[in-house]
Amino acid sequence: MILEAAMLQVKPGMEQEYEESFRKASTIISSMKGYISHELQRCMGEEGKYLLLVKWESLEDHTVGFRQSKEYQEWKSLLHRFYHPFPTVEHFEKVNLNQGDFLIKE
Template identity: 65%
Template sequence: MILEAVMLSIKPNLENDFESAFQQASSIIASMNGYLSHELHKCIEVQGKYLLLVRWETLEAHTIGFRNSAEYQQWKNLLHHFYEPFPTVEHFKQVSLS
């Protein structure tokens, strides 16, 4: 399992519009092969700051499957105009502690 983590900074006064658009976009990402789950968290201390966590079966499910799909273009059209600056996407794998 791969965890995609993205810190999102939303342009001022667009938080409600972003959250509405994200609700629409959620069904897009959830329909993709290799998708497991996602969560969106709103920062308490910083207005306009969100944390997006997406779980994928593999890194390629996100970086190749989703990003090279027609669905990604829909996702992009719904959400990318809200970001300032454009976010950095990072991927993580769980550390075995035993």
């Protein structure tokens, strides 16, 4: 499993419209092969700043399966006009730690 993370900066005054478009776009990404889950977090300290986290079964499910699909073109048309600057997307993999080393509280 990999975690895709993107810090998103939405143009001022477009936050509500962006969130509505993101709701529509969520159905696109959630239908893709290898998709596990996603969440969008709104920054409490800076207007227009969001964090997108998407879990994929593999890196290729995102970089090839999604990014090279016709569905991605629809995703792009719904969301990319809101961003300035355009976000950098990064991918992470879980570090296996011995159980009991850390207590994680949610």
